[in-house]
Amino acid sequence: MNFDDTPEEAAFRAVVRAWLDENATPRHTQQDRFGAGLDHANYLAAAKAWQAKKAAARYAAITWPVEQGGMGGTAAQHVIFQQEEARYLVPAGIFEVSLGMSVPTVNMWATPAQRDRYVARGLSGADIWCQLFSEPSAGSDTGNVRTRATRDGDGWIVTGQKVWTSGAHFSDYGILLARTDWDAPKTKGLTMFILNLKAPGVEVRPIHQASGEYHFNEVFLDNVSIPDSDRIGEVNKGWQVMLSTLMQERLSVGGSFATDIHDRLVALARNTMWGDRPAIEDARVRGRIADAYLDQFGVELIIRRALSAISKGGQPGPEMALVKLVGAKAMLDLGGLALEIGGADALAGMEDLGSDWRWPEPMWLSAPGARLAGGTDEILRNVISERVLGLPVEIRNDRDKPFRELEG
Amino acid sequence: MNFDFSEEQRLLQSEVGRMLSDVSTSAEVRHVLEGKAAYSGKTWRKLLDMGAAQSAIPEAYGGSGLGYLELCLVAEEAGRNLAAVPLLSSIYLTAEILLRGGSAEQKSHWLPLLASGEVIGTAAFTPYQRIRDVAAPVLDGGLLSGVMTAVPDGGIADFAIVQAADTLVLVELRNRTVSRKAQASIDPTRPLAELTFDRAPAEQLADSSVARQVLDTAAILLAFEQLGGAERMLAMTRDYALERKAFGRQIGGFQAVKHKLADIYTAIEIARVHAYYGAWALSTGAPEFSRAAAAARLSATRAYDLAAAEGLHLHGGIGFTWEMDCHLHLRRARWLGQIIGSASLWQSRLADLIIVKAA
Numbered sequence: 001m002n003f004d005d006t007p008e009e010a011a012f013r014a015v016v017r018a019w020l021d022e023n024a025t026p027r028h029t030q031q032d033r034f035g036a037g038l039d040h041a042n043y044l045a046a047a048k049a050w051q052a053k054k055a056a057a058r059y060a061a062i063t064w065p066v067e068q069g070g071m072g073g074t075a076a077q078h079v080i081f082q083q084e085e086a087r088y089l090v091p092a093g094i095f096e097v098s099l100g101m102s103v104p105t106v107n108m109w110a111t112p113a114q115r116d117r118y119v120a121r122g123l124s125g126a127d128i129w130c131q132l133f134s135e136p137s138a139g140s141d142t143g144n145v146r147t148r149a150t151r152d153g154d155g156w157i158v159t160g161q162k163v164w165t166s167g168a169h170f171s172d173y174g175i176l177l178a179r180t181d182w183d184a185p186k187t188k189g190l191t192m193f194i195l196n197l198k199a200p201g202v203e204v205r206p207i208h209q210a211s212g213e214y215h216f217n218e219v220f221l222d223n224v225s226i227p228d229s230d231r232i233g234e235v236n237k238g239w240q241v242m243l244s245t246l247m248q249e250r251l252s253v254g255g256s257f258a259t260d261i262h263d264r265l266v267a268l269a270r271n272t273m274w275g276d277r278p279a280i281e282d283a284r285v286r287g288r289i290a291d292a293y294l295d296q297f298g299v300e301l302i303i304r305r306a307l308s309a310i311s312k313g314g315q316p317g318p319e320m321a322l323v324k325l326v327g328a329k330a331m332l333d334l335g336g337l338a339l340e341i342g343g344a345d346a347l348a349g350m351e352d353l354g355s356d357w358r359w360p361e362p363m364w365l366s367a368p369g370a371r372l373a374g375g376t377d378e379i380l381r382n383v384i385s386e387r388v389l390g391l392p393v394e395i396r397n398d399r400d401k402p403f404r405e406l407e408g
Numbered sequence: 409m410n411f412d413f414s415e416e417q418r419l420l421q422s423e424v425g426r427m428l429s430d431v432s433t434s435a436e437v438r439h440v441l442e443g444k445a446a447y448s449g450k451t452w453r454k455l456l457d458m459g460a461a462q463s464a465i466p467e468a469y470g471g472s473g474l475g476y477l478e479l480c481l482v483a484e485e486a487g488r489n490l491a492a493v494p495l496l497s498s499i500y501l502t503a504e505i506l507l508r509g510g511s512a513e514q515k516s517h518w519l520p521l522l523a524s525g526e527v528i529g530t531a532a533f534t535p536y537q538r539i540r541d542v543a544a545p546v547l548d549g550g551l552l553s554g555v556m557t558a559v560p561d562g563g564i565a566d567f568a569i570v571q572a573a574d575t576l577v578l579v580e581l582r583n584r585t586v587s588r589k590a591q592a593s594i595d596p597t598r599p600l601a602e603l604t605f606d607r608a609p610a611e612q613l614a615d616s617s618v619a620r621q622v623l624d625t626a627a628i629l630l631a632f633e634q635l636g637g638a639e640r641m642l643a644m645t646r647d648y649a650l651e652r653k654a655f656g657r658q659i660g661g662f663q664a665v666k667h668k669l670a671d672i673y674t675a676i677e678i679a680r681v682h683a684y685y686g687a688w689a690l691s692t693g694a695p696e697f698s699r700a701a702a703a704a705r706l707s708a709t710r711a712y713d714l715a716a717a718e719g720l721h722l723h724g725g726i727g728f729t730w731e732m733d734c735h736l737h738l739r740r741a742r743w744l745g746q747i748i749g750s751a752s753l754w755q756s757r758l759a760d761l762i763i764v765k766a767a
Contacts, residue, residue, distance in 0.1 A: 001412065001413060001414075001687065001691070002410055003411065005409065009409075263762075266762065286756065287755050287759060289762060290706065290762065294678065294758075297682075297703065298678040301411070301681035301684070302678075304409060305681060307411070308412050311409050311410070378667070380670075381666065381667040381671070382666065384673055384674070385669055388673060389642075389646050390646070390650070391658075391661065391666050392650075392658055392661035393661075394663070395661065
């Protein structure tokens with residue numbers, strides 16, 4: 001049992017580190033942000049410049065074959081690059097959906113023409129992609145898609161509405177799941193398309209989140225014309241394409257959850273007074289910090305187990321479901337604990353409280369979203385109980401009926 | 409990176425597991441549960457004959473000289489099969505104190521006897537949590553007087569290592585100067601005894617600073633027993649949920665049941681990674697050892713408590729009968745979770761270690 005690189009992994013890590021040293025700035029804390037202080041347009045330009053550099057060095061898609069723009073490398077190398085990159089100030093989030101889901105999906109199913117037109121530009125960040133699956137009536141029930149795509153000569157006319165589309169406001173393209181056959185059962189009448197977000201009839205409206213931010217959008221499609229050459233995969237086989245998109249995520253080992261919250265809590269509790277003693281001396285606070293460590297370091301160790309499997313050339317198991325289930329809840333519980341330690345003062349707004357207090361309020365306010373996005377807590381528990389423990393799948397009374405006959 | 413045990417270690421684990429499932433059956437465990445024996449001699453003998461119990465005792469002292477990683481996996485299988493054996497007392501505590509603090513003569517005298525099973529040892533440290541007001545052991549001119557309560561396997565051990573203030577002393581228990589009273593244990597498969605020393609001859613062993621490392625070592629090994637027990641409860645409960653029907657279908661299909669089992673699984677996986685990290689720290693002598701031990705114990709205690717209580721619950725009424733094994737796990741989880749100090753103590757210790765590190 002060891003946490004060391006194999007000699008090959010160590011050699012690759014050294015090469016990556018040298019490249020990063022030459023091309024990026026190291027970060028100092030887990031909370032430092034790339035492009036801090038830049039306005040949106042300049043941030044986007046800086047992020048794209050970074051991605052272009054990566055793509056030119058073939059680091060944009062390490063496990064892809066060289067002829068597809070990748071490095072022809074292993075999953076372990078992909079993970080090593082991710083780990084090293086995290087030590088530098090690089091854009092986080094802006095390419096997450098694009099390169100984590102959409103572009104790999106296009107690459108997997110692309111016709112030669114689609115590959116030529118879209119993949120290289122996606123890898124270099126010249127085009128940014130979003131993912132248009134969810135709708136007001138299709139969240140956890142992804143198959144309940146109602147956006148309609150109707151044949152029109154050599155192409156399709158699409159009308160409908162998507163919701164919770166992350167990054168649509170700065171995306172160029174998206175992978176779009178639409179219904180093409182209303183007489184087939186639910187998941188058998190769907191087709192995947194490439195949507196040009198700048199096409200006539202596409203309207204992107206930002207969603208104002210409960211946390212105050214605007215990361216997501218509604219996307220309204222009003223008779224949007226899509227050529228058949230922008231169809232991904234076969235007609236009515238879109239569900240399989242959608243499933244392949246979810247499979248892409250298994251290599252994002254690590255996710256975007258903080259794993260140092262217990263240390264941040266120690267810092268806060270040291271500098272907060274409870275009566276005439278620092279809060280860090282209170283047994284209740286100390287107990288909850290110990291509990292925070294169990295989940296925080298636990299998540300980090302679970303990720304290491306997934307990495308071990310990858311390093312040996314195997315597949316990680318259900319680790320990512322566990323990481324998300326525990327990590328998202330931790331944002332709520334530990335963000336809340338931090339605020340609680342501060343009493344009324346902690347309610348009063350970050351500007352007055354100093355740099356130690358910059359993280360609790362945003363973490364706590366965005367926690368409800370984290371527990372819902374990308375698989376709700378309940379869906380994850382279904383996944384664990386069904387796929388890991390072998391328990392019966394949920395009873396469905398809508399799986400085989402023609403979609404036209406279903407209500408709601 | 410290999411955050412896992414080796415293939416050879418896994419092979420050993422499955423051999424030990426196979427043996428224990430043949431020998432440490434429900435009937436065998438219940439034999440001890442119902443007071444017909446103080447421990448399962450059969451199971452203990454097999455664990456010794458396989459060289460499993462003595463995995464971490466060097467060959468020079470009659471052990472198998474394999475290592476702590478192997479002993480952790482033996483512990484996991486012992487926990488899974490509710491083995492009613494003196495692993496904690498004789499191996500995790502007594503052998504460890506000797507290895508870490510004994511003189512050359514003490515090691516070469518006692519370790520081979522422990523490793524062969526010829527003797528059983530136990531240990532009693534000054535308890536932090538105390539209900540009864542008894543006279544703490546005191547050393548006077550090489551003679552020990554005082555009382556230690558709730559000593560694991562105190563009734564069957566041949567000798568004990570006892571803490572008297574800042575010293576650890578070795579006392580032979582088959583002696584007129586030692587009286588032992590069996591105490592009813594909440595887990596009768598893991599008996600307890602009260603030991604009263606009345607000017608008992610005591611041999612100096614080490615100063616009590618060795619106790620910290622030994623308790624941390626025991627914490628990690630017990631965490632593997634707790635892990636094994638929790639895994640067994642999860643498997644039993646999952647199997648029951650697939651078998652039992654209500655309202656026309658398997659109860660395992662009801663979401664409340666599914667989700668509760670998913671939560672037990674999650675708690676076990678958190679406990680697993682902390683136990684593994686503890687195994688790594690123990691076997692490499694890493695500086696993180698104490699912190700890893702506290703985290704392993706705390707997460708494993710919670711996981712086993714949850715699996716035992718909620719697993720029994722998901723069995724419905726039949727889970728609450730003497731004849732089902734659910735309560736055997738409930739009792740064992742409670743015993744393991746408190747025998748070297750309960751969760752709150754170890755939570756407090758973990759907090760101290762984290763907060764000091766962050767300074």
